[in-house]
Amino acid sequence: MSEHPMQGTQRLFAGVNPTMAISSLVMVLAFVLFTVSYSELANGLYTGIKQWIESSLGWYYVAVVSGVLFFTFWVGLSRFGNLRLGREDERPEFSNFSWFAMLFSAAVGTGLLFWSIAEPLMHMQGNPFMDMAGVAANTPEAAQIALRVTMFHWGLHGWCIYIIVGLVLAYFTYRRGLPLTVRSALYPLIGERIYGPIGHAVDLLAIFSTLFGTATTLGLGVSQMNAGLNYMFGVEISTANQLILIAGTAVVATLSAVSGVRKGILWLSEWNIRLSSILFLFLLLAGPTVFLLGLYATSLGDYLATFIPMGMWTDSNPERQWQGWWTIFYWGWWLSWGPFVGMFIARISRGRTVRQVVLGGMLASTLGAFLWIVIMGGTGVSLQLAGAIDLNAVANSDVTMVLYKTIEGLNVSWATMAMAGLATLMIISWFVTSADSATLVICTILSMGNQNPPQRFRVIWGLGLGALAGVLLLAGGLKGLQAATIAAALPFSVVLLVICYSLVRALHQEEGEALCARAVPGA
Template identity: 45%
Template sequence: MKKIEPAVFFPAAILVFAGVAFAVFAGDTAEALFISLRDTITETMGWVYTIGVGIFLVASIIVALSDWGRIKLGPDDSEPEYAFAPWFAMLFSAGMGIGLMFFAVAEPITHYLHPPEGMGETVDAARESMVLTFFHWGIHAWGIYVVVGLSLAYFTYRHGLPLTIRSALYPLIGDRIYGPIGHTVDTIAVLGTLFGVATSLGYGVTQINAGLNELFGLTISAPVQVVLIAIITGMATISVVAGLDAGIKRLSEINLYLAIALLLFVFLAGPTLFLLGAFVQNLGDYVDQIAFLTFNVDAYGDGGWVNAWTLFYWGWWISWSPFVGMFIARISRGRTIRQFILGVLFGPTLFTFAWMTIYGNSALREAIAGSPVGEAILDTVRDGNTELALFAFLNGLPLSSITSVAAIVLVTTFFVTSSDSGSLVKSTLASGGALHPPVSQRLFWAILEGVVAAVLLLVGGLAALQAATIAAALPFTLVILLAMGGLFRAWSVESQRKRGMKTAAQLPVEGAAMPWRTRLRLMFSRPKSSEVDAFIRDTVEPALKEMASELDKHGYITRVEREEGKSWLTVEYEDSPPFVYGAETKIYDEPHFPGTQEDEDIEEGYARAEIFLSEGGQHYDVFGYSKTQIIRDVLRHFEHHLQWLYHLVR
């Protein structure tokens, strides 16, 4: 395992430390520079974010509905590593977490007070506020994550490339991904991830501070928030040491269960029937306006609202995409492309819509009615204290002290999982794609994340964090577009492979060497694993060596390799994917069908000699074949492979 990729780790670390030092020693200048940079990017390059996010979403949906959706993120015989529930929990916690807590009440109320068009504090403004909230938190964000996550999962698990952003560019630039271009791409990804997560941590800690002020009178100030960052970053390091399954997975499940419990309480304690109707209304309005909102850059106006809201969100989601994309790729091995896209696009989105409806519409109802709770919520937003909006809303429900504590705990656990997950991703990038980067490096990035969030909060508050996020997202938008091009090129090649397999001539495997009664008897046999191992060693491997020897005479580069219970032939090509054919011992539970015999000595089940190719297992058994029959089977698949290469040449 590679512990560090110097060409990524050191440039990323140096740039971060340089930025932190500049912010510390030239605070006023740094704040002005951050905000000026944000304004320049949104005013001159905002259309890049808009068109890019639209392309990512449309492309994701088209791919999910195409034949490419059947391709697995891994060998053809691979199965999902995680069941749907823990997979969804980790998706949700990594992708949205802290932001949902901060904006669930604050954003709808802000749009209600200050809509992009028309009068504020009206029923129309309330209705539009929920559409805009859905738009910013809906499938557009997850469409970005889909493209990045899919690129990483496909090239890592299907083609054995490193789990790094650079791997997505392999179909476009080949082995140059291992040079300066690849190092630059991964460095940009590290920086984008760090600033994106730091922004979320900034929102999270301001809300924790607000909750503690509401409950215990703790002062709301930047120094207090820095102390809170230090404490919670320390908690995140414990999760870092625990690892993915023991740390992130368990915390993510706790997050999801606690979030669902709090959501159900608000739903049942609030205007339940109204919320059911509002959800349907919000969903319909969202679908009705989605095309207009997707490509709206306010070209005929001053662009102020779009720049302040939509472009900030797109920059935030893009800067998060290396982090979330790599994380969901890490947990999605074995799923089909269709399962991946539909699960990532619509699972968390529907939950998010339910969350925003239950919190946002409940708060809007109070605001429209002019109740004391509604006025309190409006006052917090009017005064710019958006982090207090959630707690002002909870104060109007029963058991407000308990729900406020639960909200603080939930923000804290989201904080920890975001920090830990972000550290895992940056460590993976900075170690050349290691699936299990060293704990020391993960600790380094977890601490540095907290330092960056603290410094930017001290320098310019959330405005500085937002500015850094938007700036970091611009170059990565171009990287994602290139990665998407690489994906389409790779899938086109894979489609050609399948066409080649269909059009190649089919060579008979059986021949006359095996009497039909012998073959029937083999169908009902239950060999032990030791017998299958011996068959692979004594029959399959010699057949592969004989085939390799003959191919060597024709100028091919071949090798036959062996591991315990497994032998395979590889035929290398200079500029094309290799041909792989092998057999391995697979053990299954005892079959229960007529013709099988009872055998109390077989406790392990029964074994099969199953064939595998470069794209994965083929699910058929060759135990009992003769050497000649094995060679015939190799020839059949080799001809399929050559036919595919002919398609590539054409």
């Protein structure tokens, strides 16, 4: 397999692919201009597409994600699991802790901070699984089902998307010598044509998902940052303050991206885990300690007993919109972030075996997410059930305040403000590590797989990410854009199925080449 760098030689485009650089810029500008100039039309269009997907293609998303889950485990546990992503004598570039910290930080940190308490509280008030079990709302039994559903949405089904995309890209990059871009996964099917229009289209879809998915999350994440500053210091919740927060976050993320994976991104990721551990320890000791310790084992067993049937379930009641609002939305969100997080996982996984990436990535990340949900979500539902504070009312009226009201509800007066400050710092830090990773991924794609893309483009796209979020926030288009990002998951779901098939072909081809080499005398 030959490598086509396709990088520009002109000074303006030195180090990147001119076609991709221009196309991506035009795509972004066209999308932003349309969304800003015709905000009502755009938001209605994006939301309409999202609602159509949820109502008509829910079964397809359920089938795709469940199928990918089984496929991912098959690859990791098969005879191909011992293949090393790189030369046979290579060893992992990063330690297990550093690898996990970066993977987890890029993927889910901000989302878990936002939803790990609020989601169980919402499910505890009603969901189809409670109805099927005949369980009343806001009871201990309802809390158990609510935690099970939350763990389901943040568990193996979601992580398999990130892991399999990362595995496929790492395989074609480090074993087959192709560029670290999504298009490389199509090589066994279309060969050198990956460097033409088809390859450009696939990579542009990856850039779209990465850029707009991250910008949307930044726009939503600053609302929680603003809520924290309001809670601690009385800072007004306003668009102006949120724009300032977006600008500050974008600058820090850009500086981190410019410093590279081994410096800024690695340092921030490791500190994310350490800061989170402090908050978890506080909640564990100040909250219902015995309840939470028992809850982890109980919830894990509950999940293992139900995650396969839950993953295959589709709601037969056309009047009930719960599955579209929650499960299908989550599957679309995981899919839309698949190119970005998967590519970042590939970037940090050189030297690991296929089995290490699959089992290490899937199991460690899922168990980490479950620990987060049980400690934070378990504390929230415990306070609600005990009547210490009405967190349901908080979740229903302003989801951004749930985290702070949970800390307050523990009634540890001397630590409340300190922990609220830590939580706000974590929101910023976790998001910065998603934003800097996204910036690096976009620049890597534009430079046709260069894992150290030109720094000027890291600055342009890092600051551009913040500017995009700010413009859309002013235009009131973030909710519509969130819907558009979910809609973008539909074409990528097709790409995902194709690259899984492509990986199988490549693995069998490599196996055949190895057998032929051993059969040749003197080989």
